[in-house]
Amino acid sequence: MDLEDTLLMMPGPVSVAPRVLRAMSKPMINHRSAEFAGIYTDCREILSNIFKTDNDIFLLSGSGTAGMEAAVGSVVGKGDKVIAIENGKFGERFKDIAALYADVVPAVFEWGLPIDLELIKEKLEEGAKAITLVHNETSTGILNPAAEIGKLARKHDALFIMDGVTSIGGDDVRVDEWGVDIAVVGSQKCLAAPPGLSIVSVSEKAFEAMKEVTKRPYYNDLLAYKKSGDKPKPETPYTPAIPLFYALQEALHIIKEEGMDARIKRHRILSEAVRAAVAELNIEMFPQLNESSHYSNTISAMKAPAGIEGEDIKNDMRKQGVIIAGGQERLKNKIFRIGCMGNVTSRDVLSTIQQLEIVLNKRGYIDSLGAGIEAAIRVIDRA
Numbered sequence: 001m002d003l004e005d006t007l008l009m010m011p012g013p014v015s016v017a018p019r020v021l022r023a024m025s026k027p028m029i030n031h032r033s034a035e036f037a038g039i040y041t042d043c044r045e046i047l048s049n050i051f052k053t054d055n056d057i058f059l060l061s062g063s064g065t066a067g068m069e070a071a072v073g074s075v076v077g078k079g080d081k082v083i084a085i086e087n088g089k090f091g092e093r094f095k096d097i098a099a100l101y102a103d104v105v106p107a108v109f110e111w112g113l114p115i116d117l118e119l120i121k122e123k124l125e126e127g128a129k130a131i132t133l134v135h136n137e138t139s140t141g142i143l144n145p146a147a148e149i150g151k152l153a154r155k156h157d158a159l160f161i162m163d164g165v166t167s168i169g170g171d172d173v174r175v176d177e178w179g180v181d182i183a184v185v186g187s188q189k190c191l192a193a194p195p196g197l198s199i200v201s202v203s204e205k206a207f208e209a210m211k212e213v214t215k216r217p218y219y220n221d222l223l224a225y226k227k228s229g230d231k232p233k234p235e236t237p238y239t240p241a242i243p244l245f246y247a248l249q250e251a252l253h254i255i256k257e258e259g260m261d262a263r264i265k266r267h268r269i270l271s272e273a274v275r276a277a278v279a280e281l282n283i284e285m286f287p288q289l290n291e292s293s294h295y296s297n298t299i300s301a302m303k304a305p306a307g308i309e310g311e312d313i314k315n316d317m318r319k320q321g322v323i324i325a326g327g328q329e330r331l332k333n334k335i336f337r338i339g340c341m342g343n344v345t346s347r348d349v350l351s352t353i354q355q356l357e358i359v360l361n362k363r364g365y366i367d368s369l370g371a372g373i374e375a376a377i378r379v380i381d382r383a
């Protein structure tokens with residue numbers, strides 16, 4: 001397989017633009033210099049716009065999980081209650097991280113099912129210092145009700161920590177309007193930069209909470225990030241992954257050039273096109289929705305069709321040069337997932353659907369070609 005000619009349609013890492021790759025080959029600089037401060041400041045300004053926040057923004061060297069751990073570990077300690085909402089693999093990860101630092105109150109729902117807001121309300125009424133939510137649950141393709149959780153958290157004076165790892169930069173996220181105290185994104189998802197950075201926004205209320213916590217993480221201590229970030233020449237506490245900062249800066253300029261509204265619209269249309277295509281091919285979506293949950297606009301999770309394993313579809317697609325994802329853990333073989341993240345185009349989506357039809361046809365699941373493509377084109381043309 002020619003890796004330079006492979007279509008990456010998985011939920012991150014996503015393809016990065018050639019100009020982003022080129023940016024990474026620039027010479028190293030002093031990370032305690034005006035040059036670095038300029039890059040850091042530029043990134044933070046563009047990211048404020050993407051997060052829709054006036055809160056502080058920090059860039060951490062480490063993938064999305066580093067940001068999740070920094071968020072939880074910096075604001076809670078043993079004896080503090082954290083409500084951890086789980087309806088998929090990444091909600092479970094937040095719960096596991098929270099259990100290391102604090103006392104977890106689990107709010108667990110079957111993977112792929114919506115969360116029950118009434119139950120969350122009841123748990124909040126019993127008191128909690130923080131609540132964690134995965135906005136876009138990548139493992140199941142569900143978009144969870146972040147605005148509603150934010151409202152409930154504010155009412156009960158709990159810190160709202162949100163994993164926006166696969167929504168921020170691709171879907172509509174409103175950190176300030178929703179009252180998100182700490183929001184996290186990963187560089188390799190909708191921002192379309194290489195993997196290795198996580199970005200967090202932090203509210204004043206969260207900084208206040210951190211001052212009371214004695215055992216914060218050392219490397220990813222957000223108070224240390226605040227101290228370094230507030231210097232006249234902003235910097236990071238430790239040596240940052242400079243080539244990734246170059247890359248992220250370029251990727252953010254691509255986002256600025258496109259505009260967030262257009263970017264969100266593109267993600268929505270392309271994900272809708274995937275859903276329309278698979279419906280036409282008699283493939284069911286995996287998430288079960290209620291009025292507060294929605295299909296993800298950055299990742300579509302489908303049930304594997306009868307008689308075919310999810311891994312077979314993934315492997316067949318790989319042989320056709322398209323990388324999609326299977327199901328994780330308990331969902332392995334039960335589902336397959338197609339990502340629409342970053343700078344993905346209608347050409348990418350149509351190629352993916354075309355190859356999916358070929359795969360399904362070869363396996364005898366469909367007996368004619370073209371219905372999925374036609375449905376996808378109709379959605380894209382209508383937009």
Ligand SMILES: Cc1ncc(COP(=O)(O)O)c(C=O)c1O
Pocket residue numbers: 011012063064065066090134136137138139163164165166186
């Ligand atoms: C919703 C969500 N949260 C967290 C992560 C973890 O990010 P990383 O693999 O960058 O550590 C992922 C990765 O896929 C994700 O989709």
